[in-house]
Amino acid sequence: MKYSSTRGGERDKSSIDAILQGIASDKGLFVPEKIPELPFDMSDMVNKPYKEIAFQIIGAFFPDLGKESLHYCVDNAYDEKFEKEEIVPVRKVGEVNFLELYHGKTAAFKDMALSILPYFFRVCMQKKKEDKKICILTATSGDTGKAALEGFADVAGTEIIVFYPNAGVSEVQERQMVTQKGKNTHVFAIEGNFDDAQTGVKKIFNDPAFAKKALDKGVKLSSANSINIGRLVPQVAYYVYGYLSLVADGQLEIGQQMNVVVPTGNFGNILAAYYAKKMGTPIDKLICASNENKVLTDFFKSGRYDIDRPFHLTNSPSMDILISSNLERLLYDILDGNSEKLVNLMKDLENNKSYRLDEQARTKLKDFAAGFATVAETNETIGKIYEEYGYLVDTHTAVAYKVYRDFLEETGNNRPTLIASTASPYKFAESVSQSIGLAKSNSGFESILDLHKKTNLPIPNGLKDLDKAEILHGSKIKISEMPETVLNSL
Numbered sequence: 325m326k327y328s329s330t331r332g333g334e335r336d337k338s339s340i341d342a343i344l345q346g347i348a349s350d351k352g353l354f355v356p357e358k359i360p361e362l363p364f365d366m367s368d369m370v371n372k373p374y375k376e377i378a379f380q381i382i383g384a385f386f387p388d389l390g391k392e393s394l395h396y397c398v399d400n401a402y403d404e405k406f407e408k409e410e411i412v413p414v415r416k417v418g419e420v421n422f423l424e425l426y427h428g429k430t431a432a433f434k435d436m437a438l439s440i441l442p443y444f445f446r447v448c449m450q451k452k453k454e455d456k457k458i459c460i461l462t463a464t465s466g467d468t469g470k471a472a473l474e475g476f477a478d479v480a481g482t483e484i485i486v487f488y489p490n491a492g493v494s495e496v497q498e499r500q501m502v503t504q505k506g507k508n509t510h511v512f513a514i515e516g517n518f519d520d521a522q523t524g525v526k527k528i529f530n531d532p533a534f535a536k537k538a539l540d541k542g543v544k545l546s547s548a549n550s551i552n553i554g555r556l557v558p559q560v561a562y563y564v565y566g567y568l569s570l571v572a573d574g575q576l577e578i579g580q581q582m583n584v585v586v587p588t589g590n591f592g593n594i595l596a597a598y599y600a601k602k603m604g605t606p607i608d609k610l611i612c613a614s615n616e617n618k619v620l621t622d623f624f625k626s627g628r629y630d631i632d633r634p635f636h637l638t639n640s641p642s643m644d645i646l647i648s649s650n651l652e653r654l655l656y657d658i659l660d661g662n663s664e665k666l667v668n669l670m671k672d673l674e675n676n677k678s679y680r681l682d683e684q685a686r687t688k689l690k691d692f693a694a695g696f697a698t699v700a701e702t703n704e705t706i707g708k709i710y711e712e713y714g715y716l717v718d719t720h721t722a723v724a725y726k727v728y729r730d731f732l733e734e735t736g737n738n739r740p741t742l743i744a745s746t747a748s749p750y751k752f753a754e755s756v757s758q759s760i761g762l763a764k765s766n767s768g769f770e771s772i773l774d775l776h777k778k779t780n781l782p783i784p785n786g787l788k789d790l791d792k793a794e795i796l797h798g799s800k801i802k803i804s805e806m807p808e809t810v811l812n813s814l
């Protein structure tokens with residue numbers, strides 16, 4: 325299996341190189357030359373443990389890691405760190421199924437990929453006999469940062485640097501990051517939003533002079549964002565696992581299609597669902613759910629991607645994004661790998677803040693549906709689900725549920741449905757507690773306790789006593805200071 329850049333500047337890379345490098349030198353993203361088929365017969369896999377599915381799916385994308393090394397990665401990633409034995413429980417609530425992806429260490433779905441990515445790095449560095457240190461640069465809308473810090477803390481041969489938007493993350497998210505232990509961890513708030521952080525990091529990656537300065541210090545750069553293919557591939561596994569769970573539950577027979585709903589920001593998680601479909605998982609619609617930053621809703625409805633619009637800070641901050649990096653991988657696919665066309669669209673985006681797909685490309689988006697939810701609708705949805713079913717969802721998952729209800733009403737397409745549940749409700753406790761009728765508290769930490777008192781739902785270990793942990797990071801910097809901040813951290 326070889327990897328190429330979406331923009332055509334790099335070809336025939338091994339998966340090991342694609343993972344270590346993170347982003348291609350022509351600013352493109354690495355994609356497999358062909359999305360592999362499911363490496364098994366679905367009927368042989370019903371009721372198999374999560375690890376087995378993950379091993380098979382990841383192996384289909386990354387065969388050059390080798391079976392033994394991949395077992396090492398999977399076994400170490402999906403262990404007791406996860407607070408549920410199933411790793412990914414699937415909960416039927418009313419007519420839908422929630423794929424609970426948030427039982428890892430940092431209580432958001434980012435743990436699904438970021439618990440394994442550091443092991444990929446270890447194995448790849450060993451196989452390449454890499455003698456340089458790898459510095460992982462990460463922009464975060466709140467959840468990737470903490471999950472990457474947990475994953476890479478004290479991993480030999482690595483440094484991990486995280487940039488988060490000052491005032492763009494929840495109180496709990498920020499506290500999780502600034503209390504991170506580990507000699508190789510560095511965390512900074514930037515004056516800007518997530519798009520600024522992501523653009524700043526990409527600029528550093530694409531600056532050859534900077535790469536040379538880092539190399540002089542014995543360091544190579546890489547990424548833990550979903551621009552790294554090593555982040556994306558582990559996420560494909562849980563959609564396959566989700567399908568098999570619905571079969572095991574009798575909701576589907578092998579071959580019958582399900583719908584998937586994904587609350588979307590950088591387009592990584594829903595792209596993983598798209599890859600699962602392309603591999604042969606019977607999926608009908610991929611439903612893309614946005615908050616008030618609904619650039620993707622408009623794109624799927626009109627074929628025009630337009631970031632020239634106000635940026636909203638919402639109560640689902642991990643989706644407060646206008647530039648969805650991974651959409652580039654979808655574009656590459658629907659343009660049949662035509663990098664020239666793709667580069668033109670990206671130029672339009674850079675110069676005119678928008679681009680438009682031609683009709684032929686647009687018809688290839690027919691597997692997607694899209695919608696959005698406002699903050700008020702999100703809160704209302706959390707309250708309704710709790711009242712009706714006694715089930716608690718976080719703000720991002722609520723966005724997905726609301727968009728699904730609209731989809732169902734509009735289309736009548738009532739296939740068995742999997743909703744990606746991306747964070748523990750405790751992670752966004754302030755909004756969630758008020759949505760189920762509790763009084764506003766003085767802090768996110770108080771809200772966690774209030775929510776626990778009311779619902780008795782166990783508090784994830786990673787969120788317990790967070791307000792008492794020692795603060796170790798948190799310098800605030802300007803966007804222009806990002807490059808020197810990286811060099812000074814090395």
Ligand SMILES: *Cc1c(COP(=O)(O)O)cnc(C)c1O
Pocket residue numbers: 432433434467468550587588589590591592593594642643720746747
């Ligand atoms: C990151 C995140 C999202 C968005 O996922 P993308 O892969 O960026 O589309 C949604 N919900 C939560 C809780 C997240 O942390």
